Amino acid sequence: MTKKSIAIDMDDVMTDAVGRFIELYQKEFNEDLPDLRLPGRNLDNTVPPERLALVKQFPHRHDFFKDMDLQENCQEVVRQLQEKYEVYIATAAMEFEHCLTHKYNWLKQHFPFISWTHIIFCGHKNILGTDYLLDDAERNLKTFKGTPMVYTAPHNTHLTAYTRLNNWQEVADYFL
Amino acid sequence: MTKKSIAIDMDDVMTDAVGRFIELYQKEFNEDLPDLRLPGRNLDNTVPPERLALVKQFPHRHDFFKDMDLQENCQEVVRQLQEKYEVYIATAAMEFEHCLTHKYNWLKQHFPFISWTHIIFCGHKNILGTDYLLDDAERNLKTFKGTPMVYTAPHNTHLTAYTRLNNWQEVADYFL
Numbered sequence: 001m002t003k004k005s006i007a008i009d010m011d012d013v014m015t016d017a018v019g020r021f022i023e024l025y026q027k028e029f030n031e032d033l034p035d036l037r038l039p040g041r042n043l044d045n046t047v048p049p050e051r052l053a054l055v056k057q058f059p060h061r062h063d064f065f066k067d068m069d070l071q072e073n074c075q076e077v078v079r080q081l082q083e084k085y086e087v088y089i090a091t092a093a094m095e096f097e098h099c100l101t102h103k104y105n106w107l108k109q110h111f112p113f114i115s116w117t118h119i120i121f122c123g124h125k126n127i128l129g130t131d132y133l134l135d136d137a138e139r140n141l142k143t144f145k146g147t148p149m150v151y152t153a154p155h156n157t158h159l160t161a162y163t164r165l166n167n168w169q170e171v172a173d174y175f176l
Numbered sequence: 177m178t179k180k181s182i183a184i185d186m187d188d189v190m191t192d193a194v195g196r197f198i199e200l201y202q203k204e205f206n207e208d209l210p211d212l213r214l215p216g217r218n219l220d221n222t223v224p225p226e227r228l229a230l231v232k233q234f235p236h237r238h239d240f241f242k243d244m245d246l247q248e249n250c251q252e253v254v255r256q257l258q259e260k261y262e263v264y265i266a267t268a269a270m271e272f273e274h275c276l277t278h279k280y281n282w283l284k285q286h287f288p289f290i291s292w293t294h295i296i297f298c299g300h301k302n303i304l305g306t307d308y309l310l311d312d313a314e315r316n317l318k319t320f321k322g323t324p325m326v327y328t329a330p331h332n333t334h335l336t337a338y339t340r341l342n343n344w345q346e347v348a349d350y351f352l
Contacts, residue, residue, distance in 0.1 A: 005303065088303055094292035100276040116270035117300045123293035127181070127264055129305030129321060145305055 003086045005130040006175070007120070008078070010091035010103060012136040012153040015068035024058050042155035059095075065102035070110060073168035079113060081175055089114060090128055092140070093121035134171065149174075179262045181306040182351070183296070184254070186267035186279060188312040188329040191244035200234050218331035235271075241278035246286060249344035255289060257351055265290060266304055268316070269297035310347065325350075 011017040018036055021043070025033040029051065036046050047055045058064055081087050089107060093099050100121060107119060125133065126143040133144045134151050141148035141162055150162040151171070165171045187193040194212055197219070201209040205227065212222050223231050234240055257263050265283060269275050276297060283295060301309065302319040309320045310327050317324035317338055326338040327347070341347045 007303070090303075093297070094280075094295045097280065100280060100297075104270075104273065104276060115299065119270045119299055120303060121269070121276075121297040123291065123295055127183070127266075127296060127305050129303050 003084065004132070005086040005088060006081060006132040006134060007088045007090035007125070007128050007130040009133070009135040009137070009140065009151070010089060010106075011068075013134060013151045014071055014074050014078075014089070015106070016071060017068065018154060019069055020064060021055065021058060024061075024064070025055060028054070037154055039154055039157040060098070062098045063102075065096070065099040065106070067102075068106060071168060073172070075110060077168040077172045078111060080172060082113070084176065086118070086130075087114065088118045088120055088128075088130055090120040090122060090125060090130075090133070092123060092125065092137075094123040134165070179260065180308070181262040181264060182257065182308040182310060183264045183266035183301070183304050183306040185309070185311040185313070185316065185327070186265060186282075187244075188331075189310060189327045190247055190250050190254075190265070191282070192247060193244065194330060195245055196240060197231065197234060200237075200240070201231060204230070213330055215330055215333040236274070238274045239278075241272070241275040241282070243278075244282060247344060249348075251286060253344045253348045254287060256348060258289070260352065262294070262306075263290065264294045264296055264304075264306055266296040266298060266301060266306075266309070268299060268301065268313075270299045310341065 008014065022033050022036055025031070033046065035041055043052060043055055078087060091103060093103055103121065107114060124143065125135070125140040128144065131146045132149060133140065133146060134149045135141055136151050136153040136156050138156060138159055141150060148162050150156055150159050150164050152164060152166040165174055184190065198209050198212055201207070209222065211217055219228060219231055254263060267279060269279055279297065283290060300319065301311070301316040304320065307322045308325060309316065309322060310325045311317055312327050312329040312332050314332060314335055317326060324338050326332055326335050326340050328340060328342040341350055
């Protein structure tokens with residue numbers, strides 16, 4: 001039987017992108033931004049309005065995507081998923097010019113067991129033909145043609161239309 | 177009505193990758209390799225066996241994908257296709273580490289009218305959910321779930337299972 005296929009997003013699913021925002025915010029303004037981790041929070045409702053435009057440009061900086069922290073248990077669960085599924089990494093890389101090499105190297109470093117044949121740097125994810133999509137962003141989930149699964153991040157806790165997985169242990173429990 | 181979608185390959189469809197092989201071969205061995213342009217020819221049946229392994233490594237070199245020549249009429253036809261179709265660029269970029277930035281910049285330079293949302297750097301193309309795929313490589317065409325179209329290159333003239341388009345004028349005639 002053919003294995004079912006899962007496309008897994010990178011930012012805030014495999015990586016801690018929220019943590020990178022907090023780190024760069026601290027460097028930029030010499031202030032912490034811990035509330036960005038709270039349920040329901042996003043840049044718009046957490047960053048002071050006069051700083052918002054600048055903070056939203058962080059992902060365009062050269063090093064934003066370099067050496068991001070891993071989400072807990074992600075490596076181990078992805079490896080286990082590979083035994084039962086065709087596991088693809090599908091990340092919206094094209095919006096940010098500088099992220100291509102960083103994302104490529106990050107995957108090579110932390111997930112050397114994922115083949116280049118299973119990595120997708122894209123824009124809109126509506127072109128993906130996999131069976132599942134595990135993603136944190138509503139814009140990707142709502143146009144996906146297969147079964148969308150929301151991976152919990154502070155900015156998506158309001159979404160109720162998708163099966164929710166709160167962490168990688170729950171990903172394992174669901175799929176394995 | 178929703179527009180139909182086309183995924184277009186880059187190498188030897190939008191770009192002249194065969195030309196880059198010929199150019200690098202000339203630099204490496206100080207000999208021409210014009211036969212690589214003949215119907216039915218590929219590296220295996222054209223390059224002397226003792227040079228084959230080295231030539232097959234050309235795409236791993238840093239500059240292989242930099243500033244490639246455009247296929248004739250490609251820009252103009254892609255622009256016209258955009259009016260009637262959702263046009264995606266889908267290129268197998270993950271095999272060659274150094275190509276990511278070159279391919280990105282090439283598209284930005286020659287096709288600034290293609291949004292980042294419609295660019296896909298991938299491995300296997302079996303995950304693409306577009307209606308059409310225009311590609312030169314049998315490995316991509318044969319696993320594609322929509323309608324595969326072969327774009328003629330010397331190395332694919334033996335394929336008979338796909339609708340064949342010999343140049344960008346024929347692409348325009350078929351789709352427009």
